[in-house]
Amino acid sequence: MALFLISALVVAFFAIAFALQNDQLITINFFIWQLEQQHLATVLLITSGLGVLFGLLVTIPTFLRREWRISRSKKQTSSLEDQLIAKQQEVDSQTRKASTLRHSYQHLLQSLDLLDNTTNLVSDAAVPRTTRALLQQMKMQPLDEQSKAVAILLIDHQRQQPTPGDLKKDHALWTEIAQVLQQNLTVDSWLFSNNQGKFTCSLTGLDLKAVTQYAETLKLALTDGPLTLRDGTQTTLDVHIGGVVTDTEHPTESEQLLLQKAEDALAMANKRGRNRLRVVWVTD
Numbered sequence: 001m002a003l004f005l006i007s008a009l010v011v012a013f014f015a016i017a018f019a020l021q022n023d024q025l026i027t028i029n030f031f032i033w034q035l036e037q038q039h040l041a042t043v044l045l046i047t048s049g050l051g052v053l054f055g056l057l058v059t060i061p062t063f064l065r066r067e068w069r070i071s072r073s074k075k076q077t078s079s080l081e082d083q084l085i086a087k088q089q090e091v092d093s094q095t096r097k098a099s100t101l102r103h104s105y106q107h108l109l110q111s112l113d114l115l116d117n118t119t120n121l122v123s124d125a126a127v128p129r130t131t132r133a134l135l136q137q138m139k140m141q142p143l144d145e146q147s148k149a150v151a152i153l154l155i156d157h158q159r160q161q162p163t164p165g166d167l168k169k170d171h172a173l174w175t176e177i178a179q180v181l182q183q184n185l186t187v188d189s190w191l192f193s194n195n196q197g198k199f200t201c202s203l204t205g206l207d208l209k210a211v212t213q214y215a216e217t218l219k220l221a222l223t224d225g226p227l228t229l230r231d232g233t234q235t236t237l238d239v240h241i242g243g244v245v246t247d248t249e250h251p252t253e254s255e256q257l258l259l260q261k262a263e264d265a266l267a268m269a270n271k272r273g274r275n276r277l278r279v280v281w282v283t284d
Helices: 002-021 040-111 124-140 167-183 208-223 255-272
Strands: 025-030 033-039 149-159 189-193 199-204 237-247 277-281
Touching: 124 149, 124 189, 124 199, 124 237, 124 255, 149 167, 149 208, 149 255, 167 189, 167 199, 167 208, 199 208, 208 237, 208 277, 237 255, 255 277
Parallel strands: 237 277
Antiparallel strands: 025 033, 149 199, 149 237, 189 199
């Protein structure tokens, strides 16, 4: 704004100086009209003013189109922001409902004495029954997108710097691992513990590629940085994950086969080196 004002003052100064220095009288002829005794400066200033006016008239459509585009973009942005807020609220609502449902399940499992006392997760003694139920559901509802695939992940870990056996520290570590894994669980998955630092995750509705990506996410959550225990100590882990996937196109009815193949995949991941995972199809 200041630059525009300064420029206008400079133009006005030169226009006044020009008018004072060019006060000759001239005759103007335009078709059949004739104007006599007109000041040259006045004629030139009027001509320049008309040129500026015509220039503005030419630029007005472009300016209006630009303002219309800006206004439309603002409306679209506002609409997208409203949609994003609505979607976020919907996601938050679904997350709260899922959390409430999971907590209610936790209370039920606790009353049935099916929880691991250290990590407060479901005991892995329930894994075979859970797997069998998921396989039966897949067989009975083959067209259900959420039930057409079943996957099992076995998650094992070792400290990078082993310390002398301390059961309390081990329990604190297992509890921290359980919390990290739960923070990265999807709604349709369940986490089990054997109370010895080994975890099992069951999930549905994902193919081999998606399960592998899911396993990678869990591994990174545990290995991306050291875990801080409640007493302030930090521990860096090596994590190995073995997983299996079965679906309506690669079916199996044997939970024992599924769990054994998961154990084999975990053993293969351990042989491959540090922080490795292996997920395979399983079929009868």
